[in-house]
Amino acid sequence: xxxxxxxxxxxSIQEGENATMNxxxxxxxxxxxxxxxxxxxxxxxxxxxRSNEREKHSGRLRxxxxxxxxxxxxxxxxxxxxxxxxxFCAPGKGFQKLVFGTGTRLLVSP
Amino acid sequence: EPEVTQTPSHQVxxxxxEVILRxxxxxxxxxxxxxxxxxxxxxxxxxxFYNNEISEKSEIFDDQFSVERPDGSNFTLKIRSTKLExxxxxxxxxxxxxxxxxxxxxxxxxxxxx
Numbered sequence: 001x002x003x004x005x006x007x008x009x010x011x012s013i014q015e016g017e018n019a020t021m022n023x024x025x026x027x028x029x030x031x032x033x034x035x036x037x038x039x040x041x042x043x044x045x046x047x048x049x050r051s052n053e054r055e056k057h058s059g060r061l062r063x064x065x066x067x068x069x070x071x072x073x074x075x076x077x078x079x080x081x082x083x084x085x086x087x088f089c090a091p092g093k094g095f096q097k098l099v100f101g102t103g104t105r106l107l108v109s110p
Numbered sequence: 111e112p113e114v115t116q117t118p119s120h121q122v123x124x125x126x127x128e129v130i131l132r133x134x135x136x137x138x139x140x141x142x143x144x145x146x147x148x149x150x151x152x153x154x155x156x157x158x159f160y161n162n163e164i165s166e167k168s169e170i171f172d173d174q175f176s177v178e179r180p181d182g183s184n185f186t187l188k189i190r191s192t193k194l195e196x197x198x199x200x201x202x203x204x205x206x207x208x209x210x211x212x213x214x215x216x217x218x219x220x221x222x223x224x
Binding site: 096 | 141143145152153154155158160165166168199201203205209210211212213214215216217218220
């Protein structure tokens with residue numbers, strides 16, 4: 001299937017620290033998308049990295065993609081309490097459905 | 111920034127009743143999706159829609175479900191005879207025809223079946 005599996009399942013850090021989340025997948029992809037979900041809310045698109053890209057930055061976010069290992073990582077630098085949320089990766093292929101895993105629950109304490 | 115909007119934010123319905131969830135996708139988007147998330151579980155795909163027809167549907171999307179694009183802006187999900195297990199957050203998403211673009215999600219409708 002095209003599901004991404006996030007690791008770790010949960011991550012607890014202090015404000016100001018960096019948070020790294022990893023994603024593994026099994027199929028070929030056109031892109032990989034990262035989303036954030038605050039409790040009870042919708043999925044917010046964070047960043048999309050294409051299969052021919054190795055690294056991408058957006059503000060405090062840095063995403064890497066290694067298609068040979070079928071893995072990606074999301075780094076959030078200088079975390080804030082407002083970053084507390086669940087984070088999901090979703091391998092993308094054309095306009096096909098996204099298949100979500102259980103995500104990484106990030107808790108950033110003040 | 112354009113966004114996907116969903117109404118209502120919360121819908122409470124008696125079991126067996128019909129419910130229609132509404133979505134306004136981003137205006138230049140042509141691919142539309144419905145997902146749902148039962149409390150504490152994963153986000154699950156229901157159906158995708160393009161060019162006025164269903165592109166793909168999951169096994170959850172049985173005969174009780176239907177989708178429609180009644181006009182140029184709305185995209186609806188109808189559940190004909192709701193069951194208790196239909197209680198969930200329902201998310202609409204859309205994306206452009208350009209390819210390699212993200213799906214943008216609405217804030218969801220919380221459906222509670224009594």
